[in-house]
Amino acid sequence: MAEVATADVAHDDHHHEHEESFWSKYVFSTDHKIIGFQYMFTGIAMALIGGYFAYVFRMQLAFPGSSVPFFGLVSPAAYNSLVTNHGTIMIFWVAMPVLIAAMGNFLIPLMIGCDDMVFPRVNRLSYQIFLLSAIVLIASFFVPGGGFGGAWTAYPPLSAMAKYNATPFGAPMWLIAVTLEIVAFLLGGINFITTVMNARAKGMRMYDIPIVIWMIVIASMLFMASVGPLVAGAVMLLFDQTLGTTFFDASAGGDPVLWQHLFWFFGHPEVYVVLLPAMGIVAEVMCTFARKKLFAYKMILYATIGLGILSFFVWAHHQFISGVDPRAAYLFTTTTLLISIPVAIMLFAYIATLYGGSIQFTTAMLFALSFLAEFLIGGVTGIWLGSSGVDIYLHDTYFVLAHFHYTFFPIAIIGTYTAIYYWFPKMFGRKMNETWGKIHFWGTIISFNCIFIPLFVLGAAGQHRRIYNYQHFPDLAGADMQDMRVFATISLVVMLLFQIPFIINFIVSLKYGEKADKNPWKANTLEWVAPSPPPHGNFPDGFPEVYRGPYEFAHPDREDDYWPQNEPGNQKPKT
Amino acid sequence: MLEKLLPAASTYAKEIDWLFDFITYLVGFWFFLAIGVFFYLVFRYRRKPEEKAQYITGETHKQKMAIEVPHYLILVCDLAILIFTFVVWHQVKIDKPPAEDEVRIVAQQWAWTFYHSGADGLLGTDDDIAKVNELHVKADTVYHYTLQSPDVMHSFSVPVFRLKQDAIPGRDITGWFEPNLQGEWDIQCAEMCGVAHGIMGARIFVKSEEDHAAWIAANSPPAQSANLIAQNTENDSQAQEDNTNG
Numbered sequence: 001m002a003e004v005a006t007a008d009v010a011h012d013d014h015h016h017e018h019e020e021s022f023w024s025k026y027v028f029s030t031d032h033k034i035i036g037f038q039y040m041f042t043g044i045a046m047a048l049i050g051g052y053f054a055y056v057f058r059m060q061l062a063f064p065g066s067s068v069p070f071f072g073l074v075s076p077a078a079y080n081s082l083v084t085n086h087g088t089i090m091i092f093w094v095a096m097p098v099l100i101a102a103m104g105n106f107l108i109p110l111m112i113g114c115d116d117m118v119f120p121r122v123n124r125l126s127y128q129i130f131l132l133s134a135i136v137l138i139a140s141f142f143v144p145g146g147g148f149g150g151a152w153t154a155y156p157p158l159s160a161m162a163k164y165n166a167t168p169f170g171a172p173m174w175l176i177a178v179t180l181e182i183v184a185f186l187l188g189g190i191n192f193i194t195t196v197m198n199a200r201a202k203g204m205r206m207y208d209i210p211i212v213i214w215m216i217v218i219a220s221m222l223f224m225a226s227v228g229p230l231v232a233g234a235v236m237l238l239f240d241q242t243l244g245t246t247f248f249d250a251s252a253g254g255d256p257v258l259w260q261h262l263f264w265f266f267g268h269p270e271v272y273v274v275l276l277p278a279m280g281i282v283a284e285v286m287c288t289f290a291r292k293k294l295f296a297y298k299m300i301l302y303a304t305i306g307l308g309i310l311s312f313f314v315w316a317h318h319q320f321i322s323g324v325d326p327r328a329a330y331l332f333t334t335t336t337l338l339i340s341i342p343v344a345i346m347l348f349a350y351i352a353t354l355y356g357g358s359i360q361f362t363t364a365m366l367f368a369l370s371f372l373a374e375f376l377i378g379g380v381t382g383i384w385l386g387s388s389g390v391d392i393y394l395h396d397t398y399f400v401l402a403h404f405h406y407t408f409f410p411i412a413i414i415g416t417y418t419a420i421y422y423w424f425p426k427m428f429g430r431k432m433n434e435t436w437g438k439i440h441f442w443g444t445i446i447s448f449n450c451i452f453i454p455l456f457v458l459g460a461a462g463q464h465r466r467i468y469n470y471q472h473f474p475d476l477a478g479a480d481m482q483d484m485r486v487f488a489t490i491s492l493v494v495m496l497l498f499q500i501p502f503i504i505n506f507i508v509s510l511k512y513g514e515k516a517d518k519n520p521w522k523a524n525t526l527e528w529v530a531p532s533p534p535p536h537g538n539f540p541d542g543f544p545e546v547y548r549g550p551y552e553f554a555h556p557d558r559e560d561d562y563w564p565q566n567e568p569g570n571q572k573p574k575t
Numbered sequence: 576m577l578e579k580l581l582p583a584a585s586t587y588a589k590e591i592d593w594l595f596d597f598i599t600y601l602v603g604f605w606f607f608l609a610i611g612v613f614f615y616l617v618f619r620y621r622r623k624p625e626e627k628a629q630y631i632t633g634e635t636h637k638q639k640m641a642i643e644v645p646h647y648l649i650l651v652c653d654l655a656i657l658i659f660t661f662v663v664w665h666q667v668k669i670d671k672p673p674a675e676d677e678v679r680i681v682a683q684q685w686a687w688t689f690y691h692s693g694a695d696g697l698l699g700t701d702d703d704i705a706k707v708n709e710l711h712v713k714a715d716t717v718y719h720y721t722l723q724s725p726d727v728m729h730s731f732s733v734p735v736f737r738l739k740q741d742a743i744p745g746r747d748i749t750g751w752f753e754p755n756l757q758g759e760w761d762i763q764c765a766e767m768c769g770v771a772h773g774i775m776g777a778r779i780f781v782k783s784e785e786d787h788a789a790w791i792a793a794n795s796p797p798a799q800s801a802n803l804i805a806q807n808t809e810n811d812s813q814a815q816e817d818n819t820n821g
Contacts, residue, residue, distance in 0.1 A: 077770045151767035157744055158727040158769055164684065166770055250745025256728065257743060290620070296633035296642060321730070322741040323748050326668040333660055337653045344649050348642045349633065351609065354616040356629030361621070369617060376609060380602045387656055389594045389663030393577075393737040396730060396765040461580035462734030464765045468773035475581070475734070475761040554628035561627055 030120035031536050036106035037427070038127050042134060043098035043416075049138070050089035051496055057082045057468075062482075062489035064469040077166065079468035080149030085141070087152035088174065091270070092181050093134055095412035099277040100223075101130070101185065103419055104192050104216045106427065110527035111210050113201025113544045113566070115537045117191045126187035133180035140173035148174035151466060153263060156248035156256045160240040172241045179234045182227055189220035201526060201566075203546035207301075208565065210525050210550040211294060212280030214301055219276040222308045226269035233262030260322060264315035271407065272311045276304060278415030279346060282368045285422045286350065288523040289365035290357030291561050293551040295349045303349075307342035314339055320388045321395050329388040336386035343379055347372065358554075358561075362521075363437030364421035370445050371414045378406030381456070399459030402452045409448060417444075417502070424506075425520045429532040430513030436505040443498030450491035454484040522562045525550045529566050577737075584756035584781060585736035587667045592737070594663045601652045671751045674719040678710065682722065682729035682742045685771035687762065693795050704794050708777040710762060713787035714754050722748040730765035733779055739765055754781040 026034060052070075060074040067073050074082070105123065109116055117123045141147040148170040150159040159175075162168035196209065196217050236247040237259065246252035248259050287294050294300065316324060316332040350372055359365065381403040384390050394400060417440075424432050463476050470476040470485070519528035527534075529544045544566035552563040563569065576599060577583070577592045620628075631638060677698040679690035689710040693702030712718055722731055724742035732739040736752050764775035782790065 076773050079773065080767070080770065149767075149770070153767075155728050155766070158767065164727050164769055250743070256745070291628035293630060293632055295631065296639060298634065299639065299642065321739050322728075323743045323746060326664070329664055329668070330661060333664070334657060337657055340653060341646060341650060345642055345646055347609070348645060351613050351616065352633060352638075352641055354613070354620055356631055357616075357620045358622045358626060358628040359617060359620050372613060373610060376606065376613075380606045383602050383656065384595065384598050387594065387598060387660040389591060389660045389667065390598060392664075392667060392739055393591050393595070393734070395739055396732070457580070460577060462761075462763075464732060464763045466767050466772060467763070472774045473761045473763060473776050474778075554630050556630050 028124065030116070030124045032105045032109050032117045032120070032123060033427075033534065035123050035127050036102045036104075039097040039105060039130065040102035042131060043094050043102060046089050046093040046097075046134060047413075050086050050094060051499070053082045053086040053089070054492060055496060057086070058489040058492045060468060061470070062486040064471055074468065076468050077146060077149055080151075080466065081141070081147040081167075081170070083466055084149050084151055085137070085147050085174075088137070088178065090408065090412060091152070091274070092178060093137065095274040095408065096181070096185060097130060098416045099274055099281075099412065099419075100192075100216060100219060101126070101188050103212075103277055103281065104188065104220070106423070107527065108192055108195055108213055108216065109199070110426070110530055110534060110538055111213050111525050112196060112199060112204060113526040113529070113539065113546065114195070114199040115539065115543075118195045118199055119191050122187050123191050126184045126191070129180055129187070130184035133177045133184060136173055136180065137177035140170045140177065143169035143173065145170055153267070154237070154259075155263075156237060156240065156259050157250075160237060160248050160256075162241070172238060175234055175238050175241065179231060179238070182231055182234075185223060186227065189224050192220045193217055193224075201544050201546050204565075205546075207298065208546055208549050210280075211283045211297065211300060212277065215276035215280030215283075215304060218304055218308050219273045222269045222276075222311065223273045226266045226273075226312065229262040230266035233259055257319075257323060260319055261315070264318045265312070267318065268315045269308070269311045272307060274411050275407070276308075278371065278411040278418075279304075279350075281415055281419045281422070282371045283350065283353075284523075284525070285364050285368040285418050286353055287551045287553060288422075288521050289360045289362055289368070290354055291360075291553045292353050292355075292357040293549075293553055295352040295355070297549070297551070300346055300349050303342040303345040307339065307346070310335060310339050310342065317386055317388070317391070320391045333386060333388045337383065340379070340383065340386075347376060347379070362421070363432070363434055363441055364418055366438065366441045367414050367418040367421060370441070371410045371418060374406060374414065374445075374448070375410040378403060378408075378410060381406060393462075394459065396465055397459040398455045398463045398465060401465050402455040402459055405452050405455075409452075413444075413448075417441075420506070422521070423527075424509065424513075425516030426527055426530075426532050426534070428510055428513075429516055430509055430511075431516050431520060432509040432513060433505050436501050440498060440502045440505065443501070444495055447491045447495035447498060451488045451495065454488045458484055519564070522560075524552055524562055524564045526565055529564065582735050582756060582758065582760075583737070584754055584758065584760065585733075585738065586753040586755055587663075588735070588737040590663050590666060594659055597659055598656055601656065605649065605652070668750070671719065671749075672717045672753070674751070675717045676713070677719050677721070678712070679721045680710075680723065680731055680742075682724045682731060682764065682768075682775075684726050684769050685764075685775040687731075687764075687775070687777040689777075691791075694791055702795050704791065704796070706794075710777060710779045711787065711790055712754050712779065712781055713784050714757050714781050717751060717753045719749060719751050722750070727768050728766045729768050729775070732763045732765040733760070734763070735760045735779075741766055757781050757783060 056068050056071045057079055059068040060079055145167045148167050150165050158164045159171055165171050196213055239245040240247055246254045248254045248256045250256055283294055313335040316328055317336045320329050385394055421432055421437055516532045518532055526544050530538050546565045547569055548565055550565055554561045555563050576596050583589055583592055677692055679698055681688040687708050689706050691704040692698045693704055695702055722740055722742045724744045729742040730739060738752050740748060740750050759778055759780050762777040762779050764772060
């Protein structure tokens with residue numbers, strides 16, 4: 001079994017705490033928890049920007065041509081830029097940093113029982129590059145010509161030439177920001193995988209690793225394996241934009257469709273890169289609050305690996321009607337529908353975990369359960385789109401938009417809230433207020449569904465995406481369709497307002513929340529062995545040893561209904 | 576189901592709608608089953624102080640069957656969807672019926688130009704009718720289209736036909752449709768194509784044979800020598816330039 005991590009640089013001082021300046025403690029720290037918080041707070045700040053963009057363009061759609069409060073008139077160029085950067089921000093600067101980087105950084109060393117990441121300085125560098133990428137992106141909104149508006153998929157030739165996209169500075173800056181962000185996550189991914197493989201607590205076998213850690217590791221592997229083509233493509237596109245090369249210019253021998261392949265070869269595994277950590281978080285929370293062992297741990301693990309492998313063979317389902325050989329659709333429809341199998345196994349196993357449980361409806365548990373219900377909608381609506389025959393019609397409509405919001409919202413938003421409500425006591429040593437948490441939960445979930453169910457209907461009625469004013473299309477300008485747009489917009493405003501209780505609850509609980517002990521939820525995994533909040537170095541009383549799997553709840557040989565991984569017992573429970 | 580939202584105006588619209596419904600019933604069944612079981616479990620196993628949770632590993636063969644049986648059933652449903660998807664895809668995208676008329680579509684920032692065959696029914700001759708943002712076709716006729724773009728990606732989408740196809744610079748993309756319902760509907764650009772993507776719409780007019788013939792007669796370029804036509808075109812572009820300058 002591997003020794004505990006020996007990342008000397010990170011903790012040369014953790015047994016003799018001396019006064020650290022604010023800068024060295026919070027800004028240039030190599031402590032994995034601080035880096036996790038940096039990612040988390042940057043991600044939340046970016047989510048506020050992305051949410052504000054959504055508010056502006058939804059207002060324009062509901063009340064076209066009128067001045068939007070806190071923004072003003074929305075020009076077509078501004079509208080395009082808003083939708084483009086809303087998508088970019090929510091995926092690259094919210095879902096990725098919060099779910100993988102923040103949770104990976106915070107949870108991995110704590111849950112595998114070591115003191116830090118094995119490459120703490122690489123870890124710090126990762127966040128610094130990430131911060132730089134966010135600054136570049138935000139700066140791109142203020143350059144002459146405005147931010148890039150060619151959709152988050154950035155298809156050339158539109159994205160490649162300023163004469164087409166009219167954003168001579170915005171487009172290259174957008175691309176540089178995305179590339180930097182990817183570099184940051186490559187550094188983070190190396191760290192995650194190496195740490196989990198080499199620095200686990202004594203006695204922690206492969207099947208004793210909490211499922212969330214497995215999922216973050218598998219997600220990091222998927223990311224690293226899929227991102228190469230995108231980086232290559234991004235550099236080629238940047239050269240097309242700035243140096244006048246013609247990789248994607250058909251009139252000079254290039255091929256614009258090549259970008260689509262490179263982008264989606266990354267883009268589809270990316271969905272699972274963000275999905276898996278959220279699934280893992282939900283599994284941890286469900287097991288704890290249902291007091292149940294995770295149903296079929298190994299099956300879930302192998303389904304996850306199968307899902308990861310399969311995700312590399314589905315990318316062209318984004319391109320059924322993009323001019324690739326129509327015969328290719330046979331292959332990609334098949335792989336796409338097959339991917340429903342591992343996802344179904346995972347969801348069924350999660351639902352089966354509830355069987356025979358003793359379910360406590362804490363805010364974290366409510367968010368975890370709502371993840372399953374909402375993600376199920378996102379998952380099944382993918383079947384219509386995966387079927388190439390129906391996709392001819394539904395492609396690029398609001399049906400697609402509603403579908404992927406039903407996947408990404410549970411992943412990025414619900415997954416994040418699940419994690420924050422659950423690990424807040426560990427992060428900050430205090431509990432969040434449950435009453436306000438439940439108000440936040442119900443307000444968010446109900447209004448979320450009210451936003452996107454009308455959009456499914458509009459999409460099925462033939463409304464296309466990325467159009468700033470439907471009044472120009474007689475078939476889409478009807479009063480009943482406009483009513484649905486208004487309803488969706490009002491629901492969005494309501495949902496955004498319901499985030500205020502969360503933010504207040506978060507800030508107030510930091511200072512005045514009920515004090516939490518080491519293990520407030522009576523959970524089994526190793527992070528609950530450390531003090532709340534854990535000091536630099538995590539385990540001041542010595543590193544824990546592991547005697548059993550992470551989900552031994554309600555074990556018949558034991559009176560307590562939980563059995564921490566580190567508690568010496570008579571034997572490993574029979575599996 | 577889709578026909579409640581918008582008309583089906585082409586021959587293959589019905590097939591795509593049928594496939595949509597077929598998937599809706601299969602997926603709907605599984606969705607409501609799963610969500611029903613989910614809510615039942617959440618309600619049934621809510622915390623009661625006197626009850627301890629059960630210890631179930633999910634690793635025994637019998638327990639695994641609880642997942643494997645529905646998962647094999649889903650596989651069967653997937654196969655059914657696959658087979659019918661292949662049938663529909665083959666009919667729409669691969670098996671083109673022979674052309675009875677043709678149209679050339681040029682998508683550019685931010686307008687559509689439709690080149691209709693004139694009175695002779697042939698494309699590429701002197702009597703072709705070019706129209707901006709108006710596509711005129713006659714019902715119950717198989718059209719082959721050629722889709723071109725001189726600048727960026729666009730996507731030719733006619734929702735009532737259930738037809739969508741991206742235009743790619745440097746390629747001639749071909750396809751077909753057969754309108755079977757008369758009326759006038761939207762054409763949308765379905766691929767982000769720049770600042771005015773949001774207003775890049777057009778109208779499609781599906782007419783009876785007589786009405787379409789009358790339209791051709793009214794819009795055909797007057798019988799003139801090729802020379803004159805060329806001159807006209809020049810004048811047109813001159814006029815256009817004047818407009819731009821003005």
